[in-house]
């Protein structure tokens with residue numbers, strides 16, 4: 238069963254199928270008998286409650302050989318190819334298996350060997366995970382479910398920080414982007430905001446808040462004025478959309494710090510950790526090499542480049558596989574400021590490899606992961622010791638900065654935590 242648990246699919250119900258209809262190829266030939274059987278399981282689109290009925294958990298389809306014999310059906314051959322990576326032998330049967338986990342229902346297409354093996358005469362099972370996720374668009378409902386689950390279940394860990402070493406007071410004066418009013422607003426104490434962690438572009442004169450345009454940007458609709466809107470980087474535009482969908486305001490350094498205010502800016506640069514530590518959640522825009530890449534799949538005009546393998550079982554039944562982890566270097570991971578932004582943030586939505594992941598102190602989940610992990614990935618609720626501090630310094634020193642004078646500020650939060658954690662504190666990086 239453990240192999241099954243690592244793979245999984247979620248059936249999202251009517252909406253996903255309705256939307257997938259429009260994606261189907263009108264030229265497509267009549268589905269083969271195997272694909273028809275699979276599509277029939279989802280038709281008429283049943284309610285989740287009926288699918289999870291114990292007698293309906295398994296659906297036998299056909300033997301692997303019968304799938305292989307459908308030489309004119311690319312979907313069947315695709316299934317065989319996926320399953321054969323893990324098994325050999327035509328005696329195996331292809332079976333659809335529903336697994337319920339927390340708020341989700343997953344679909345596994347598994348190959349089950351009918352010959353009992355081992356001392357307990359168990360059947361061996363391997364699986365390919367599928368999901369009814371959309372190829373082009375991220376399901377914001379799922380993102381909201383993660384946040385809601387964390388809100389309700391991880392109290393005191395993920396959103397009210399009780400750990401003395403990692404606590405940062407919220408900055409007294411915080412400008413935010415009011416995504417409904419489409420302008421800068423003065424943040425109130427109770428305002429919840431989403432913070433954006435991203436890589437700036439290379440523009441010499443980027444659109445940002447300066448003293449001369451500050452008042453204009455505080456007027457309702459300021460970001461919708463054509464002259465401003467066309468200069469608003471896509472990643473920021475999309476983050477405004479996402480913050481709006483989550484019902485929160487947005488904090489972005491470029492606009493929420495007055496860039497040429499010599500009193501306000503240095504104060505804010507020293508408070509960056511507080512901004513991220515006190516955010517409702519942080520959007521980590523890891524994909525792309527600058528702020529024009531956007532949060533693809535969120536906004537209405539930028540579909541993502543789908544990382545999923547696509548299976549077309551019929552005009553109204555299309556599933557996609559889970560994604561294997563990718564080894565890739567992102568510019569985001571080479572920049573200095575993003576280092577502490579990511580470490581300090583308690584809850585993160587990570588836009589990476591065309592998909593989105595959730596990480597909080599108690600849970601890690603991907604868009605199509607069967608079993609969200611309960612194990613925290615970063616031990617950042619722990620007190621820093623000299624070894625963990627040294628390791629962070631080593632990692633940070635590989636990062637790049639546009640302005641070398643920011644070196645201490647961009648690492649300031651880690652130094653503050655270390656000095657609180659260690660007896661005697663830290664003086665200019667010295668223990």
Ligand SMILES: [Zn+2]
Nearest residue numbers: 269272310313
């Ligand atoms: Zn087929």
Ligand SMILES: [Zn+2]
Nearest residue numbers: 387391395597
């Ligand atoms: Zn949480």
